Amino acid sequence: MPKSSKKKKDKAADFNKAKLKLGKGKQTPSNAVDTSFKARSIALPSQSIAVEKDGDAPTTKRRLTFDALIMHLKHYNAATRRDAILGLRELLEAHPELIGTHLTTLVNNCIRVIGDEDSNVRKALLSFFTWLFRQIPRDDLIPHSPVLLLFTTSAQTHIFPEIRIDAVRFLDIFLEHIPDVVTEGWTQHASGSHGRRVLEGYLGILSAGTSFGEGGDTGPVQATSTASVVLSATSKLVVLRSLAHFLSHAVAVSGRSSDATLESTSTVLATPTWYFSSSFASTPAFEAFDALLRPTWNPSSSTSQYLGSASRAWAPEFSEDCEEDFVGQFDFAVTPSTSAWTIQDLSDVVAEVNTSNEDKRSGSNGPDPQVIAAAHVARTLHPTLVSTFLDCAPAVFSPSTTPPETETQMVLVVCRICRSLYGRILQDAAESGRSHDTAEDDLQTMLSYLSPYFPFTVNGPVHAKRDIKLEQYFQDLNLIYCELSSFLVLASQGSERRPPTLHKQKARSQRGRPALSKDSAMAVSARQIERVSQYIVQLLRGEPPSSGVQPSLPRPITPQAYVSLLPTVWSLINGGVAEVSDASTSLFSTVADHAIKVSSTSAVKRYTIDFIGRLVLLDREPEYQGSFRNGRNPEQDGKLQEWITQLPKTLWELGGSHLPTTEVIIRLLLRLSQRRSRLLHEATYSSLRSRLVPYFSISHPTRGKINGPYAKLPANSPIRRLVLDLVATIVGNVPDKADTTNADLVAAVAEAVQGTAEEPYWAGITMSVR
Template sequence: MPKASKKPADFKKAKVKLGKGKQQASNATDTSFKARTIALPGQRLDRAFATPDEPVTAQGLTLDEVILRLRHPNAGVRRDALGGIKEILVVQPARDVGKVLRALGGVISDDDSGVRKTLLSLVGWYLSLQDESSLTPHIPLLLLHTSSGLSHIFPEIRLDACKLVHILLDHVPSHVVGSWPDCPAGSNNILEGLRLALGLQGDTGTTMSKTGSEGRLTALETLLAFLKFALRRTMDVQDPSSSFAGPAPIRNSSLQSLKGKEREVVGQVFSPGEYGYLAGTHNWAESSSSTFWDMSGLGVQGSGEDEQQITQLTTLYDQLAPLLVSTFMESAPVAFAPNRSNATSVDQTATSLCLVSASLTVHLAGAIRRDSGSDRAIRQTVFAFIRRMTPYFPFPSGRAAASTTLNGLTHGFEMSLAFASLVTLLLPATPVMTLPRSLASQGWVGRVQLINEAWSKIQLSSAVTSSGTGDISEEWAIGEVADWISTCLATTQDVTTAPLSSAAFRALLPIISDLIILRQKRVQTEDLSVPEPSSLVGEPFISHLLRSSSSSATRTAGDENLIDLVLIHEDLQSSVPFFLDLGSPLRHLIKIWLESLPKTLWEIGHKNDTATTNILEFLLRIGLRGRESFVAPYSLVPHTIFQEVSAKLASFFHISHPTRGHIAGPWIRLPNAWTRKLALDVARVWTPYEADLGRAVDLAVKGTDWERYWRK
């Protein structure tokens, strides 16, 4: 039987000849052509119901769609979604504020650093566009997300949460601080989160140590910003970053309390032209004692909220003090090493850590001292910090320390300023005198006796002992600070040394005032000619003031401060124990300053209405009291001043030039009508002491709308 034929194979591989390519299959599709890409718009049912004016991103996504992408598992998509939110909010910033803040709050704890960095930039930009009223209903939820980030297990997320708190403090500080320190302990989630971030509570392994010195600096700076607003709001403590730069002493300063009361009633009590007062007819002393010069309430403590505030502040300071001291001890050798000439990022971070540690000590210890009075425990911790700072004082102005801060000062100057502020915390609180009813009959003799008795009850300790070796007396520390201030205010021939800026001068003023008021020596006899150590800073202060330009910010701030000091000194009813001894060199300098006030008014002219108003108000008060009320030799205002100032004031209104004829003075160019009226009131009060002043005003107001007011 023959064999069956072989079945043909289904697939037969063709042999390729050498040098020949593979042949194209018979059923192959030709793909050699090219076509353009066709993009079809999304076709969704909800897009058809969207309003025509609803903004969309460049990809055509609405706000809801972009927010939904914040939950995407890919970090790049989440970062692009934040950019899409900003793209929509640029068109409509006030759109769905609550929805936007809820969405952004959920991204605070994102595990990608790029997403968190984009979030911080977006939140800072977005909050600056919104009114606080529109943010108020939605901020609590954002704060809950922020406090959750502050307690996160990853230190990088806690660090970015601290940065977010700093942003919120810049825009909505009242919501972040809340009622602290009036609230019960542990009720402020943000503060508790900052404590956890700094390792002040709970497990020490959750500190910012893993993020390095920069992470600790960020957390401490955030806590400092928190405390600044809380203390300014609840205790009416002046913010160092508003009226003056740098950390300043926060004590129970009667001078600062006077400024607030004094400014409230200026312009409402005296108006000789309107009410028909004449020089000498108004009993200024009685009005001052009954209206706004009564300071008997200073230092009086409440029973409820004040005690709770002190408890909160003391608890926080007790927890924070060891960290602040250790931070300074670790950073100071790096920041202020004498052999370092090149500024590096390490030097800058170390310098900032030293500054923020000192600033936190000043604010917390000062606030506690302000309310609780003499607290020996606080004095010991403050002195412990001073002992660590003493080897570096005055702090050098190297390249790292010479960089300018946000306050316009160098780090070196701010560190020296912080040291001086801490030293003033060791000073005894300014006592408040109890004024007897018989003081009016005793006059200056009785007042000086009361001042000596008030200061004699407060003694400077010879040394404040702390743990460790070596003691530093308070007298020595005061002398060091006074020498440094004198050096800052003194003239220098070195062209490489920058002159003292107006911001630095304003920062020194609270310390200068405290040292001038302080009576360090205890006078046991009735010999009032013994000089006081207030001249150590008082002489350089007034000399620097007289050298400054009349229109400068330095002269304006210094004049205001010196005016307040003179008014306190001259008020027999004041409860502030301040008196310059008869042999003090400051008396002669104050006389020169009083004689220079008309010249200052002339040179300021219409350039600075605030400075002009301050000087005119002071001259009006002095003139209304009358020459006879300033008793020599106790008073700082000598009788010769009245005629000299009156004669010089005439040129402020009108000048009779020998060749150019009649020239109007700066008074006619004052932009504020109220200031012009105040100047005419001053002229009316001071005219009895010099007739030329009245004739100059007659020529100045002739033919103007002010002629009728002057003729009253």
């Protein structure tokens, strides 16, 4: 018994709490580790009294200096890093002079936060960079671009998808301020160039292949991306929009890119003329034609500066330092007769010139590397673009619901990427005659998916509230669709200039491909051209699309929209296809009526003059090979003559403002008179002379003689003498010297130049026409 009771007590002891005696603490366990320490002082370097502090250093509201904020960027706590970024903006807004002195330190420490794992820190840095880069001159920012792009492209390949998406947002900021640096070297396959790494990062995020098989751009695509995360619609929109922005800058060549027409924020847009090149026998002939109406006035400069010199003095000897392009040393003109060329020498020169021209047309020198790179990227992205459009199209073009904004922007961005890539490729096909069959087939495939919805209109309930932003999206879609259609037409026109060897190569490359018959392909093309032509007519007339469900008010066309339509208009009126001749005639009539009726103060007026003016100048171009001709259609010639006779009225209404437009009008009338255009008949000359008189002098019933707008032109400007050249040329072309309008115009000019620097010049040029 004692043994059993003892065992019970021992077991109970393990579960009983020991009672502590009063006044005694808890007993220390026998296995406790002593962690106490003793120190005579505590070192706090940042608060040491031995450190000299600059009391005049700028600080934030939390009394943090620039150096302290830079140290906080490396803190382990994400909230501290975010507060440091916010503090930097607060400090630099209050003391902007610190940006220039601490820019290197600021950039080198901020770039390490681009790939931060905390989303709030990255969001704060995005906002900070957006504000900071607007305060920094571009020349000061470029030296720091290598490290900025290095860390950003590294973040593009981060393991976390959200960091990759934010890296794309950083690229958007860089593309806004230093686009040429971001896109530099995108055509090179070497991984050391910034543009190539950025492009591969885009393709990697989209899970698109970045290389091709053995067949080059004709082989199967090999997916090289390891990304397996499916992007959400919002994230995919961010990537595609940034990629579209990147490509629009990358493929821009000599101002020929059509992307700027819809997205440019500048008040002055350049009128594109590249689409005329496919109708000329050689590139120099097109460039000479393009320079006919190019003004010397520089819109970006002050009102007293010109691209060329104001006046030129005659010099009997040519100076090598002179920058003129119409003078030179012509050795063969002064060569002694003893060294005359033989027949064999002339034959050799002719053969060499013919060989050179044949090489240029056949593309023996090889296509542009930029075109090759654009074709490579277009072939890579084609499946992604098609799948994205097919995923979003049902929701965007649904007849019963309002289009969601995200999917609508996705469709618009896909079309912009197509315009950038296929536009650059097929522009080369139109200009050089090279064949890009794969790009043409891919673009035709994309247009086949777009065509059922064209023209694109905002659908949904009739009583729904109008969304101006959505209407602008759909108008941009319509304009891009018209451009893409014109690219195919212009490329087919350019292919007609290919040498026979290229046609044979194209035929061999297309063997074994399933293709539509010629009649069916023409039928599809004709229907497409008719719908595009009808939409352009409605747009120029200010009419809303007929297929829209929601009511829409008519509105005048914008300069960006008009400029973007010019390649399409030219491709249709120059097509020469009998099946769509009625649509082409109606389109030309509408374009001419719009150019006549548009106000002189309208922002579109300058572009109508540039386009219609070049159409009337084509008649006398010796190397022009297009189908569009003046003199074949009396109704068409009547429209152009009416437009020409109203140009003096436009000159008078412009007055001393809009000097570039004034110079273009004067140059156009001068070129037409010098070339004896068939559109200038005796009645047309008489109308021009009578309408030019008020430009120099006006007879008021009560005030008498009043100076016309000619007196408002800048003193000693080339435009003043250019107008005098125009008058002298028109007067010299008059068959009947006794015409009263002739004498009235000469008298008005003589009175306007009396006592000015142009009076001797006018006297000199009129001596030759009397």
